[in-house]
Amino acid sequence: MLCSHFDAGRCRSCTWLDRAYAEQLAEKQRLVEELLAGHPGTSWRPPVASAQLGVRNKAKMVVSGTADAPTLGILNPLGAGVDLRDCPLHTPGLQAALPELAAFVTLAALAPYDLATRRGELKHLLVTESPDRELMVRFVLRSQEPVARIRKHLPALRERLPSVAVVSVNLQPEHKAVLEGEREIVLTDRESLRMRVGGADGLTLHLRPQSFFQTNTAMAAELYRLARAWAEEVAPRTVWDLYCGVGGFALSLAGPGREVTGIEISQEAVASAEQTRDEAGLSGVRFEVGDATAYAEGRAAPPDLVVVNPPRRGLGPQLSGWLDASGVRHVLYSSCNAQTLARDLEAMPSLRPVRGQLLDMFPNTAHYEVLVLLERL
């Protein structure tokens, strides 16, 4: 028994949990090779395995029930809360923190938002744990009404949970199924979590609220390590990291005599990336807030290497078409959705995948990350 919630049918988010791990990996490898079967020149390395449980560094909990008896987890098909505070996919630190946060909901009298009646305040709890066991806790609220109470009781929370480093409130006033809103109010002196990825030669990436981070830190470290190793073979002088988030690829690829530009739509992610760059004293790396496609289309010439790591929707025809026509010699495409990757590759006939690597970012599900090196024909 890996998960009592899965066994009881309360939560089936880990759709493949009842399959042996080796079988999960083999099936993912088979699926990605099938999707990219039109590119027979791709040399595949064996997949990078993850630990099966305790790896998810971010808990995205829907809060339901009452302030006195909150549930942290998901909603069932009838709209009732299912409590998953002990979800074994989360890191042990998150599993230990969530009951304390549930107690805080009661202490600060944070009434969970009720979808049916549109009453209540607290919609979601978003909690991230860093590899050094520090926590970022974000309360997604309908309005500012409970903010004073959260502030008042914060010392009690920090006493119970000394690992809390960053606390913020995110305002999501609309009645729609989105995780978070645009406005963030940080309640602690610290505004970012330090995410150490990789070993001695790794990076410590700053992560501010409203910034994306790969959910499985060990796989993220391996992804950036591989990208750096593959990029070194190409020895680019100029690099773009499109969809750069907090700069994991851009900062891993920085080096003497190399110019790296990261482009990202989230201002907070760019602020995080710049903070990491400045702290690490990395020169030759700059970040810009903007749309990846618009940035590429606004440049007269491509760099030596383009790294792309888009959301699940992929690059789309416009950016794929631009890359294909641009003359860029190498592209590193990191994808969490091999279906959109395969579609984008069809739109880039001049760029041939030569190497592929599956990394099991999302164990127990049908999802995975795949890194592909493309070379101009």
Ligand SMILES: C[S@@+](CC[C@H](N)C(=O)[O-])C[C@H]1O[C@@H](n2cnc3c(N)ncnc32)[C@H](O)[C@@H]1O
């Ligand atoms: C899969 S994440 C990758 C982040 C980063 N490469 C990393 O390793 O953490 C995709 C990123 O694309 C950003 N994004 C979404 N749409 C974008 C757009 N049109 N232009 C630039 N960035 C965008 C998101 O904010 C998110 O940070």
